[in-house]
Amino acid sequence: MITFEDVHISYGKNEVIKGISFEVNEGEIFGIIGHNGAGKTTLLRAMVGIIAPDKGKILVNGVNPLERKPQIAVLFESTKGQSFLRLTPVEDLEFYSALYGVDVDKERIHEILKIVGLYSAKDKKLYTFSRGMWQRQFLARVLLPDFPIIVLDEPWLGLDVSAQRETVELLKRLKKMGKTIVLTAHEMPLIERVCDRIMLINKGRKVIEGGIKELLDRLEWKYEVSIVGDVESLNPIKRDGKLIFYVKDLKEFLQRLDFSKIDEIDIKPISLEEAYLRLLGDKND
Amino acid sequence: MKVIKRILIIAKTLIKDRFMYPEAYIGGLFYYSIVLFVAYLYSHLGGGFLGNKVIPYYLAGLFMISLIAHETPTYKRFSVWREEILSKPITPDIFLAGFFVGDLIAFSAPALVALSLLLFPFIYRLGIYDSNLLFLSLTMALVASLSVSYFFAALGLRFRYDPNIETATNLFIAFFAGIFVPVQSLPAKVHIISYMIPYTWAIDLFRYSLLGTPTLFPAKSEIIYLMVGTVIALILGRLYLYYTINAIRKRKVIIR
Numbered sequence: 050m051i052t053f054e055d056v057h058i059s060y061g062k063n064e065v066i067k068g069i070s071f072e073v074n075e076g077e078i079f080g081i082i083g084h085n086g087a088g089k090t091t092l093l094r095a096m097v098g099i100i101a102p103d104k105g106k107i108l109v110n111g112v113n114p115l116e117r118k119p120q121i122a123v124l125f126e127s128t129k130g131q132s133f134l135r136l137t138p139v140e141d142l143e144f145y146s147a148l149y150g151v152d153v154d155k156e157r158i159h160e161i162l163k164i165v166g167l168y169s170a171k172d173k174k175l176y177t178f179s180r181g182m183w184q185r186q187f188l189a190r191v192l193l194p195d196f197p198i199i200v201l202d203e204p205w206l207g208l209d210v211s212a213q214r215e216t217v218e219l220l221k222r223l224k225k226m227g228k229t230i231v232l233t234a235h236e237m238p239l240i241e242r243v244c245d246r247i248m249l250i251n252k253g254r255k256v257i258e259g260g261i262k263e264l265l266d267r268l269e270w271k272y273e274v275s276i277v278g279d280v281e282s283l284n285p286i287k288r289d290g291k292l293i294f295y296v297k298d299l300k301e302f303l304q305r306l307d308f309s310k311i312d313e314i315d316i317k318p319i320s321l322e323e324a325y326l327r328l329l330g331d332k333n334d
Numbered sequence: 335m336k337v338i339k340r341i342l343i344i345a346k347t348l349i350k351d352r353f354m355y356p357e358a359y360i361g362g363l364f365y366y367s368i369v370l371f372v373a374y375l376y377s378h379l380g381g382g383f384l385g386n387k388v389i390p391y392y393l394a395g396l397f398m399i400s401l402i403a404h405e406t407p408t409y410k411r412f413s414v415w416r417e418e419i420l421s422k423p424i425t426p427d428i429f430l431a432g433f434f435v436g437d438l439i440a441f442s443a444p445a446l447v448a449l450s451l452l453l454f455p456f457i458y459r460l461g462i463y464d465s466n467l468l469f470l471s472l473t474m475a476l477v478a479s480l481s482v483s484y485f486f487a488a489l490g491l492r493f494r495y496d497p498n499i500e501t502a503t504n505l506f507i508a509f510f511a512g513i514f515v516p517v518q519s520l521p522a523k524v525h526i527i528s529y530m531i532p533y534t535w536a537i538d539l540f541r542y543s544l545l546g547t548p549t550l551f552p553a554k555s556e557i558i559y560l561m562v563g564t565v566i567a568l569i570l571g572r573l574y575l576y577y578t579i580n581a582i583r584k585r586k587v588i589i590r
Contacts, residue, residue, distance in 0.1 A: 060586045094588075097421040101583045115583060118423050125417040133347060135354035140347060147343040147432065150336075150423040 050075045050229055051096065051198070056105035058091055065091050067253040068105070075197075078220060078230045080244035082237070084329060088253045089233035090125070093200055096231065097123050109198065122149070122191035123200040129187060134176040138167055138186050141175060142193055149194035158193075165189045165219060181212030188219055199223060201232040205239055217243050237322035247321075251329050261321055270295035273323045274302065278311035295319065295327055337428060344432025345439065352440035362445065366396055369514065390545050393452050395513040398537050400445035401472065402479035402507075404437045405486040406500040412490025416589070419491070420582065426575055430487050434480060456544050467543040470557065475536035478564045482532075484571025488578040494589050512537055517550055525550075532567050535560035 051073035058066035065088045073079040081089045094100045095107055098114030109119035132141060139158050146153045162168040165185040170178070178186065184204070191199045204220070205213050213236065220243050223230060234240055240247060241261055248258040257264060265271075274294040276285070283305065285292035296302045299316065306314075319327075352358065373392035411433055412419065412426075419429055450457065460468065486503075508514055510524070511533040517525060528534045535556045541547045542556075549556055582588045 058586065094417075094421075099417065099420040099582065100586045100588065118421075121421075123417075123421050125421070128415065128417050131414050131418070133351040136347065136351055140350060143343055144347040147340040147347075147428070148418055148422040148424045150340060152336075152339075 050110060051231065052106070052108045053092070053095075054106040054108075056092075056095065056102045056107060058088075058095060058100065058102050060091075065253050066095075066102070069250065069253070069255050070105075071248050071255065071258055073229060073231055074246075075229055076224065076227055077245040078224055078232070078243055080240045080247040081231065081233045081250065082235070082240060082247055082325065083250040083256075087250045089250065090202055092250075093123070093125070093202055093231070093233060096200060097121050119198070120194075120196040121198045121200050122194050122196040124187050124191050124202060124204070126202040126206060129183075132175055135174050137172055137174060138162060138178075138189065139171050141186065142189060145190045145193050149196075151194045153193060161189050161192050164192060164222070166215070179212075180208055181215055184208055184212055184216055185219070188216070188223075192223070197227070198229045198231070201230065203234055204232055205234055205236045213239055237320065237325055241321040249325065249328060256328055265319060265321070265324060268319065268324055268327075270297055270319055270324075270327065272296045272299050272302075273317055273319050274299075275315045276306075276311055277313035280306065280310065295323070340424065340428050341432045341435060344429065345436035348433055348436030349440040352436070358441075359444065362441075366445070369396055372514075387545055387547060390453065390456060391516075391541065391547065392514065393449055394541050394544055395508075395537070397446060397449040397453065398475060398533070398540055399508065399513050400442050400449065402475050402482075402533060402536075403441075403504070404434055404479050405482040406503050407437060408433065408483040409486035409490045409500060409503075410495050412487040413493065413495035414490075416491050420579070426487060426491075426579065427572075430480075430483060434483060438476075453544065460543070464543040467539055467553070467557075471536045471539040471543065471560070474560050474564050475533060475540070478532035478536060478560075478567060481564060481567035481569075481571040484568070484575045488571075488575040491575075491582060492578050492587060507531065507533060510534070518548075529559075530563075532560060532563040535563060 053069055053071050055068050055070050056066055057064060057068055069088075069092065081092060083089055091100070095102055096109065096114065096119075098118055101115050107114060109121065112119060114121075133144065136144075139155070139162070142153070142158045142161065159168060159171065162171050165188050167182060167185050167189060170182060175183075175186070187204075191201070204216055208216065217239055220230060220232075232244075244261060246258070246260050247264065249256040257267075259267070272295070274296050275291045276294070277291060280292055283294065285294050287293070294302065369392055370389065373389045376392075377388035408430060412429075415429070419426055489499075510517075510520070510528045511531045512520075512528060513533075517528045517534060517538070520528065529550075534550075538549050539553060539556055539560060542549045542553055551559070578587075
C-alpha cells in the first residue's frame with residue numbers, strides 16, 4: 050500500500066533521511082518512532098508529496114505522490130492550531146471539505162462527529178473545546194474525506210491521560226473501519242497498545258522494523274531488572290536513583306546476585322519504551 | 335462548478351468567522367478615523383498640492399486600500415496553513431480565491447459601502463466616461479490585488495509569518511502607490527518604484543475619474559500601463575507561486 054525504497058532526503062547539505070526502506074500494509078497501524086530530529090516528519094512529508102526524495106522511490110497505492118496528490122488524510126502537528134476558533138465543529142469540517150475537495154452534506158458531518166464522540170458538542174464554539182475535544186476534532190477532519198490512508202503526526206502530543214486513552218480507542222475504531230494508519234509519536238506505552246508494526250529510526254537511518262512482539266522477541270534482552278542496593282560491581286545503568294540491568298537469561302542473572310546487599314528488586318518483561326531507550330539511549334547523541 | 339463551490343465554502347467560512355469578531359470592525363473604524371483626522375489636519379495646513387481636496391483625496395485612498403488590502407492576510411494564511419495547502423487535494427489557486435472573495439465581502443464590502451456614502455457627492459456627478467474609467471480602475475485594482483496576493487502566497491509558503499513584514503508591506507504600498515501621499519510629491523528618484531506598482535495607476539485613475547485630480551501621465555497612457563502592468567503582475571505572481579511550490583518539493587526549502 051505504501052512503499053519506501055532506499056529513500057534519501059536532504060535539506061540543503063544536511064541529509065536527514067539516509068536510505069530508508071519500509072512498507073506499510075493495508076489495514077494496519079504503523080508507527081514511526083525516534084528521537085526529535087530523527088526524520089519522522091520528513092518521512093510523512095515525503096509520503097504525502099510535499100517534498101521529493103533526492104534518491105529512491107515512494108509509492109502510495111502504486112502512485113508516486115509527486116505526480117498525483119495521494120488519497121491520504123493527513124494531520125500535521127504544525128497545523129493543529131490553525132482554526133476558526135469562533136466557529137462550530139460542523140463549520141470547521143465544512144471548511145475542510147473544501148481543502149480535501151470532497152462533497153459532504155450535514156448528515157455525513159454529523160455521522161463523523163458521532164464517530165469521534167463530538168456530536169453533542171456540534172453547536173459549541175471551537176474555542177470552548179478542551180484538548181481532548183480538539184484531538185477528536187482533528188480526527189474528525191481526517192475522517193472527512195473517507196480516504197483509505199490516515200497519516201497522523203504526533204497524535205498524543207500534549208494530551209492528558211484520559212484524552213490519550215480516548216485517542217487510542219478512536220484509532221482502534223478507525224482500524225476496524227478498514228483504515229490504514231501511519232503515525233509518528235513518542236509515547237511508547239500508547240504505541241505498544243495501538244500499533245501493529247513499528248519502525249524505529251535514528252539520525253535518518255532505520256534501526257529496526259517489525260511487529261512489536263516480534264521486535265521484543267528479537268531483542269537480546271528479555272527483562273528489565275531494577276535494583277536498589279549494592280550491585281555496582283555488575284556494571285548497571287544508573288537511572289532515577291536505581292540500578293538497571295537488561296537481562297537475557299533471568300535465572301542466570303539472579304544466581305549472580307548477592308541478595309544480602311539488595312534492598313529492593315523489581316523484575317519486568319522488557320517494554321517497548323525500555324527497548325527504545327536501550328537501542329537509542331536517553332539522548333540523541 | 336465544483337471549483338466555485340469550494341471557493342464559496344472557504345469564503346463563507348471566513349465571512350462567518352469575521353462576523354464573530356466585531357472588535358475587528360471597531361479597530362478598522364479607529365484606523366479610518368485616524369487617517370481622516372490626519373487629512374483634516376493636513377487640509378488646515380493648506381493642503382499643498384491637493385488644494386481643497388485633501389479630505390476627499392484621503393477618502394479615495396481609504397476606499398482603494400479597503401478594496402485591495404488582501405495581500406498581507408494572504409501571506410499569513412499561506413504561512414500558517416502551509417502544510418495543509420501542500421498536502422491536501424485543494425489547489426493553491428482555490429485556497430487563495432476563497433479567502434480573496436471572503437475578505438472582499440467580510441472586510442472590504444462594509445468599508446466600501448461606508449466610504450461610498452461619504453464620497454457620494456462626487457460619485458453622483460460622474461459622467462459616462464468617468465464612470466467607465468472608475469469601474470475600470472476598480473476592476474483592475476482588484477486584479478492587481480490578486481496578482482500581488484500570489485506573490486505573498488508564495489512568500490507565506492516559503493517563510494515563517496512575521497507581522498513586521500505585513501506592516502512594512504502595507505506601509506510600502508500606502509507610501510509608494512500614492513494612497514495617502516501623492517506620488518508627485520515624492521522625490522523624482524523614487525517615482526520609478528511607484529510606477530512599478532500596478533496599484534499606483536489604479537489609484538491615480540480612480541482619483542482622476544472621481545475627483546478630477548491631475549494624473550501622473552495622460553489618462554489614456556495610464557490605462558495602458560495599468561492593464562499591461564496588472565496582467566504581467568498576475569502572470570508573474572502565479573508563476574512565482576508555482577515556482578515556490580516546486581522549489582519546496584525539489585529543493586526542500588520549507589520551514590522545519
